[in-house]
Amino acid sequence: MSRWGPDARGRLAKAALELYGERGFDQTTVAEIAIRAGLTERTFFRHFADKREVLFAGSADLQKLLVHAVASAPRSAGPIEAVAAALLAAGEVFNAERRDYARERRAVISANAELRERELIKMASLASAIAEALRRREVSDPAASLTAEAGIAVFRVTFDRWVTKASNQDWRALVRESLEELKVLVG
Amino acid sequence: MSRWGPDARGRLAKAALELYGERGFDQTTVAEIAIRAGLTERTFFRHFADKREVLFAGSADLQKLLVHAVASAPRSAGPIEAVAAALLAAGEVFNAERRDYARERRAVISANAELRERELIKMASLASAIAEALRRREVSDPAASLTAEAGIAVFRVTFDRWVTKASNQDWRALVRESLEELKVLVG
Numbered sequence: 001m002s003r004w005g006p007d008a009r010g011r012l013a014k015a016a017l018e019l020y021g022e023r024g025f026d027q028t029t030v031a032e033i034a035i036r037a038g039l040t041e042r043t044f045f046r047h048f049a050d051k052r053e054v055l056f057a058g059s060a061d062l063q064k065l066l067v068h069a070v071a072s073a074p075r076s077a078g079p080i081e082a083v084a085a086a087l088l089a090a091g092e093v094f095n096a097e098r099r100d101y102a103r104e105r106r107a108v109i110s111a112n113a114e115l116r117e118r119e120l121i122k123m124a125s126l127a128s129a130i131a132e133a134l135r136r137r138e139v140s141d142p143a144a145s146l147t148a149e150a151g152i153a154v155f156r157v158t159f160d161r162w163v164t165k166a167s168n169q170d171w172r173a174l175v176r177e178s179l180e181e182l183k184v185l186v187g
Numbered sequence: 188m189s190r191w192g193p194d195a196r197g198r199l200a201k202a203a204l205e206l207y208g209e210r211g212f213d214q215t216t217v218a219e220i221a222i223r224a225g226l227t228e229r230t231f232f233r234h235f236a237d238k239r240e241v242l243f244a245g246s247a248d249l250q251k252l253l254v255h256a257v258a259s260a261p262r263s264a265g266p267i268e269a270v271a272a273a274l275l276a277a278g279e280v281f282n283a284e285r286r287d288y289a290r291e292r293r294a295v296i297s298a299n300a301e302l303r304e305r306e307l308i309k310m311a312s313l314a315s316a317i318a319e320a321l322r323r324r325e326v327s328d329p330a331a332s333l334t335a336e337a338g339i340a341v342f343r344v345t346f347d348r349w350v351t352k353a354s355n356q357d358w359r360a361l362v363r364e365s366l367e368e369l370k371v372l373v374g
Contacts, residue, residue, distance in 0.1 A: 080372055120311050121304055142344040142365065147372050149343065153336030157329040178329065185267055185334050186373045 009047045009057075011037040016054040017101065020108040025051070025115060052118060055105060058093070059122050063129050065089055070133035079139045083130060083151035084179055087158065091171040094162060103163045127152040154178045196234045196244075198224040203241040204288065207295040212238075212302060239305060242292055245280070246309050250316050252276055257320035266326045270317060270338035271366055274345065278358040281349060290350045314339040341365045 015036035019028040030051050034041045048054050069089035073082035094102065109115040131141075131148035139147070158178045162171050202223035206215040217238050221228045235241050256276035260269035281289065296302040318328075318335035326334070345365045349358050 078372075117304065117308055120307050124307050142348065143368065143372055145347075146340055146344050146365065146369055149340030150337055150369065150373060153333055153340065156336065157333050160332075161329065178333065181330065182333055182337065183373050185265075185330055186337060186370050 008037070008039055008043055012039060012044055012047055013054050013057065016051065017104055017108065020055075021104055025108055025112045052115065055109065055115065056118060056122060059125070062090065062093055063126055065093065066126060067129050067133045070130055071136065073137075079134050079137075079143055079147040080150075080179075082134065082137060082139075083147055083154075084175070086130065086133075087151060087155055087175045087179070088172050090155070091175070094159070094171040096168065099163065102159075106163055123152055123156065126155070150182060154182055157181075195224070195226055195230055199226060199231055199234055200241050200244065203238065204291055204295065207242075208291055212295055212299045239302065242296065242302065243305060243309060246312070249277065249280055250313055252280065253313060254316050254320045257317055258323065260324075266321050266324075266330055266334040267337075267366075269321065269324060270334055271362070273317060273320075274338060274342055274362045274366070275359050277342070278362070281346070281358040283355065286350065289346075293350055310339055310343065313342070337369060341369055344368075 012033060016028070016033045019032055019036060028051065030041055030044050033051065033054075034044050037044075048057065066086040066089070069086035070082045073085040077085065109119050127145075127148045130151055131145045134144040134148060135141070154175070158171070158174045161174050161178070162169070199220060203215070203220045206219055206223060215238065217228055217231050220238065220241075221231050224231075235244065253273040253276070256273035257269045260272040264272065296306050314332075314335045317338055318332045321331040321335060322328070341362065345358070345361045348361050348365070349356070
């Protein structure tokens with residue numbers, strides 16, 4: 001076992017999620033996470049600011065992916081099409097292998113008020129980042145923020161379906177369904 | 188001056204907002220708010236849990252108003268129509284007399300990360316409450332949450348316009364405009 005071993009980060013994240021699920025987030029210490037992962041506390045803190053951030057370590061990458069997809073949508077794409085492209089692109093992250101992790105993560109977050117708040121802030125940051133990416137496509141406000149927030153509403157609903165569905169429905173299919181539903185509901 | 192004088196609550200809220208604007212939220216103490224209002228700290232704590240809650244004292248009433256309007260929409264109204272009725276009903280609160288207060292409150296909140304988070308949580312609570320009110324109208328999920336979240340996106344955009352516009356545009360007119368815009372954007 002090496003402190004610098006491959007995937008120390010992944011082992012720490014896995015150990016943390018297991019412990020949060022077994023004992024609850026508040027009842028778990030960084031020391032316990034390190035022991036479970038077969039690593040040291042120092043190694044933990046080399047990878048994560050604190051035990052909460054383990055659960056949000058992917059947020060920055062997700063945000064980059066969404067922003068990049070909005071920016072890369074064809075010039076001809078309208079705001080909702082650019083946002084749809086971003087939601088579809090998130091299928092890279094939300095693939096079949098990720099589902100169990102996502103489901104367990106969500107259960108841990110649902111059980112804890114502080115984590116629910118952190119998750120809300122994450123979603124709001126995603127919405128702001130998407131709105132900003134739309135503005136760079138010369139979409140003016142309020143269209144930019146309205147489309148971004150509607151997009152995040154679709155994201156949430158898609159995520160809920162993807163994570164809970166018994167059926168193994170694909171992320172991209174669920175995005176299309178949810179977008180279509182929004183269109184019908186608002187229309 | 189009486190501790191039980193009429194509108195002690197209103198005087199405290201006004202004094203708090205003034206001080207937050209002048210000195211910043213973090214730099215203001217409850218003692219200073221009480222002095223500015225000509226009241227005691229004890230009176231402050233009879234009305235508000237802490238200095239943050241002064242800014243969120245209206246949230247529960249706003250939520251009740253929105254939920255009541257969703258519940259009272261005609262039986263024939265679809266989900267987006269029930270949500271539109273709720274947004275329009277909020278014009279009772281967001282009237283011309285309220286605008287200066289709302290603008291100052293927003294400036295204070297924008298300047299402080301903790302308050303911005305609290306505001307996000309408030310908006311998420313409003314969305315959940317509206318979704319729940321829709322479910323009681325036998326709107327199933329994900330339609331209920333999708334419509335509620337789209338409604339809150341419209342609420343935010345409307346609020347931003349209402350509070351910042353140089354023109355004295357009426358809340359209800361802005362709600363209609365924003366709803367129409369969402370329809371065009373998503374459609």
